[in-house]
Amino acid sequence: MIRDAFGLINGGVERRNLRELVDSRAVGALPIGCRYRAIDFPLSNMVNSGIRNVGVIASRNYSSLMNHLGSGKSWDLSRKSDGVTVITPYSVRGSTGTYRGEVEALKSSMDFIVHAKQEYCIISSVDYVFTGAFDDMMRRHVESGADITALYHIVGRHGDTDRYEETFFDFGEDGRINVIEFNPRNTRLKARDLRTYIIRKDLLILLVEESYAKGELGFTKDLLRNNLNRLRIIGFEHEGYVGTLFDVASFFKVNMDLLDQDLMREIFLSKNRIYTRVMDSVPAKYMKDSVVKNSLIANGCIIEGEVKNSLLFRNVHVGPNVVLKNCIVFKETEIGEGSDLEYVILDKNVSVRKGTRLIGNAEFPMVIKKQGTV
């Protein structure tokens, strides 16, 4: 258990390719796996590591995030001292509300950072979905005497592709990161940055102030890359699953990946539980003619039709004679009788009229906007 660290989660990352899904919610509030939100993963990882002081940096659209976090009680973070703090934009002089880079987000969180009582800071992000505690990473950080430890994973290990533009590391013989490639068009590098770092608090303050003063606003791109020679920056590998929330297709994939038996075991049944805001939903009800195969279902659903390879969030109603295949249905959506849906993401509170036929595909799943009627 890590006692001497506080957490910072950047809940305000911008991922415009998530299109309609982030029109009215922050990336951190994206629904994952029938009952979770993206932020539950980094937040639970921190709680499972023993961290009791977590700041969540919010920017655009943060009401969905605030609503989800509440007092932090669901993560056991409603504490007399410390707990969870939402760092809202505009809260300090000079905060710009939307951030041009992580360094600016950290600069706007300086009050929280300065007042944190712990010696170390673990920074994490909401657009990577993985589970695991940070204990081993912390041990390595302290034992190696590194200034900064960055978490990475090897792309391709879990069948994921590396077609996304991201940050990649290369390492010297001493294990130090000596190359950082940012958005490489073609790269032989396989170690992808998971935007999760351990750094001493005083060093973080120093580096953020310095970087910000020079107008260098990216954390990996600028702050880390410009200090590769001056500081000892090492990598630590996360060997488990990593999903990404970069665009609609990757969002679709993360959710569908959860239907895999091995992954289900890793994500849902390991000792690192994922905590989320719990609600008083009725158990799911399967009616007489329901046919459900290879699917994950949340409480509160009423299923009358057929559901295959799909994920249903809370209180979804699947009407009679509906055929639902490879779909993700957010909470409180109503699917009318006799509809036929394939590769569709239905956002929350959507109404699908009787007999509607919608067919997308895995690369381009169709998205029906929140509260829409089709």
Add this chain to the structure above:
Amino acid sequence: MARRKRTVAMLLAGGQGSRLGVLTATRAKPAVTYGGKYHIIDFPLSNCTHSNIDTVGVLTQYRPLELNTYLSTGSAWDLDTMDGGLFVLPPFVKEKSGAWYSGTANAIYQNIDFIDHYDPETLVILSGDHIYKMNYKWMIDFHREKEADATISVISVPLEEASRFGIMNANDDMRIVEFEEKPLRPKSTLASMGVYAFNWDVIRKYLIKDVEDPDSEGDFGKNIIPAMLAAGEKIYAYNFGGYWKDVGTVESLWEANMELLTDFPPLNLYDDPWKIYSRNWSDPPQFIDESAEISNSIICEGCRIYGTVEHSVLSSGVIVGKGAVVRDSIIMKDTTIEEGAAVNMSIIDEEVVVGAECVIGAHHESGEDKRITTIGKSVTLEKGRRVEAGEEVRHDS
């Protein structure tokens, strides 16, 4: 000094519920599971919350561990308020003596200090044994309108069943003229639900007087109500029209669960404004495998279904293995039904392992044997075991 409360509720949750057999061997009856994710006590507690009663004393006595753990701070029912809340009240040792709760009224008597602390105008007495949704406020309003000293909530039961209940004989104004406990020849069909409203200053005197009577059993139905009637106090019957189910026997518990599986259950749990609250945990969603067949069932989060589930109620974390068949049964939390096992007409308690190829309960094919099989908490049934219809398996046996 606490702020004076207009209404305080006392919930009697100390009963054993011995007719539930092995299901109450390790827990008090109010802690028994119902409808997959609920416990019986969720119903009166949620009713209190929705009726704006924020001060609730829960009287515990028989096997309180599971119940106490479940109740915790009362936050699940929104009862962790600043100047009220949920209070677990077990029997305690006094200066010179200490005693168990000898009856329902005696339990309230022993907690007079607690109630005096809030000095309510109306004291509501509830029991933790029934499944129903009720706005107590309507009963309290009725009680105050009638300027009654006591009001007993009643429900109409079929005449042939009336002899199982405490029966009220009331005049046209609903004033109770006679009360008969389990009468052989019932004169009316108004049965007491075990839900009472009393004027605190009135009932307080009767509670104190009752203790002085060595022959009294310290029971509301048997002693207090008859004494109040004899003294000419104004006691009214409040007619409750909704669904009310006593789940005091294995059969009635099974039946109440099965009623939820109909297309339009008499008790609607999907009623948002009168939601039944319960403790909720961060269980993963339920996984339904390619090989699973589910119909007519209620299933909770954390379940993993690879086999067949028909007309059954499954609590969270239940695993039904490939080729296993669960029919007309209730399976409680974290129980595993291994591959190829068959469970029929049974209630299986928490953390049970039903080994592969086991056959539990009545034969499905005949469909005539209606005896219910019960398996107690934490029992492990080895592979291929046959448990007959109506049999009861306990952890120790």
